[in-house]
Amino acid sequence: xxxxxxxxxxxxxxxxxxxxxxxxxxxxxxxxxxxxxxxxxxxxxxxxxxxxxxxxxxxxxxxxxxxxxxxxxxxxxxxxxxxxxxxxxxxxxxxxxxxxxxxxxxxxxxxx
Amino acid sequence: xxxxxxxxxxxxxxxxxxxxxxxxxxxxxxxxxxxxxxxxxxxxxxxxxxxxxxxxxxxxxxxxxxxxxxxxxxxxxxxxxxxxxxxxxxxxxxxxxxxxxxxxxxxxxxxxx
Numbered sequence: 001x002x003x004x005x006x007x008x009x010x011x012x013x014x015x016x017x018x019x020x021x022x023x024x025x026x027x028x029x030x031x032x033x034x035x036x037x038x039x040x041x042x043x044x045x046x047x048x049x050x051x052x053x054x055x056x057x058x059x060x061x062x063x064x065x066x067x068x069x070x071x072x073x074x075x076x077x078x079x080x081x082x083x084x085x086x087x088x089x090x091x092x093x094x095x096x097x098x099x100x101x102x103x104x105x106x107x108x109x110x111x112x
Numbered sequence: 113x114x115x116x117x118x119x120x121x122x123x124x125x126x127x128x129x130x131x132x133x134x135x136x137x138x139x140x141x142x143x144x145x146x147x148x149x150x151x152x153x154x155x156x157x158x159x160x161x162x163x164x165x166x167x168x169x170x171x172x173x174x175x176x177x178x179x180x181x182x183x184x185x186x187x188x189x190x191x192x193x194x195x196x197x198x199x200x201x202x203x204x205x206x207x208x209x210x211x212x213x214x215x216x217x218x219x220x221x222x223x224x225x
Contacts, residue, residue, distance in 0.1 A: 036214075043116075043202045043216030044155070087155075100204075100214060101171075102147075102155035 004088045009107040012078045020073040020106055022088030027068050031092035034100065035062065035073045037084040044087065044102075047073065083110045114139050118203050118217035125193055125224055133188045133220050135203030141215075143206045144186040145170065146178065148199040149219075155202070161186055193224040 005023040012018040024033065035047040048055055048062045050071075055062040061074040075082055087105040116137045125131055137144065145160035147170075157170030161180040175197055177189040186205075190197060200221050206214040 041219075043219050044204075044214075045216070046213035049213070100145075101157070104154055 004090060004103055006086075006088050006103065006106045008104065009109065011109045011111065012075075012082075014080060014110055014112050015077050018075040018078045018082070018108065018110075020075075020086050020088075020108065021070065022072070023070045024088070024090055025069045027090055028092060031090040033062065033064060033068075033071050034089040034091055035060070036087045036089065036100075036102075037082075038087070038105070039081075039084045047086070078108075078110045080110050080112065083108055114215060116203055116205050116215045116217040118201070118220050120220060121218065122221050123223070125222070127194055127224055128192050131190050131193060131222075133190075133201060133203075133222070135186045135188065135205075135217060136184050137186075137203075137205040137215065138184065139205060139207075139215065140183065141205040141207055142183070143208055143214075144180070145204050145214075146176070146186070146188050147202045147204065148172065148197075149202065150199050158188070158201075193222075195224050198222060198224050 032049050032051050034049040036044040037047050038044045048057055048060050050062045063072045085105040085107050087102050089100050119134045142163045146158040147155045149155045156172045158176050159170050159178040161167045164180050164183050167178050200219050202219050203217040204214045
């Protein structure tokens with residue numbers, strides 16, 4: 001299974017943009033890039049996913065590098081509620097049967 | 113409201129006493145899975161099911177059983193729980209395992225003494 005690399009932790013100030021990086025140099029052509037987050041004491045929550053093009057939704061934006069070996073989750077204005085562990089996950093039609101394999105993620109702290 | 117419901121939310125049990133954690137989804141999803149979460153080890157998949165009567169092992173299936181007799185339900189069975197199965201368990205469902213968005217339940221915190 002293709003793996004992802006994320007920083008262990010990041011800090012942000014409230015109402016400022018946050019860019020969460022993810023490296024996935026061994027990504028295959030059929031792998032989608034998914035982002036989930038887990039707030040304290042809750043189950044993981046879907047944030048966004050994409051294949052090749054940049055994606056936007058109400059929660060965030062996903063910027064995917066042209067070679068697809070890295071991506072960045074962008075929170076446009078961080079709030080205290082965005083403090084969570086963010087997981088970058090590859091999931092495709094390959095050997096893993098598309099299962100969501102979670103890594104350690106990035107713990108985002110948001111300061112008021 | 114779209115949701116995945118797990119029961120119970122908290123459970124303390126003794127070694128060897130069979131237990132079942134239920135999981136139900138109301139979104140007509142085909143794909144369901146179980147994860148356990150432990151400090152320092154993150155979320156690890158136990159079992160998954162791609163449709164009714166179709167289940168397969170994840171990364172840590174030892175000591176667990178599952179069944180998928182109906183599309184909406186995917187119970188996790190511990191036939192003989194042991195203390196190393198003390199963990200936080202999450203059930204998830206999605207339309208398809210690649211198509212995103214997976215919905216997760218609120219979790220079941222299990223303690224085996």
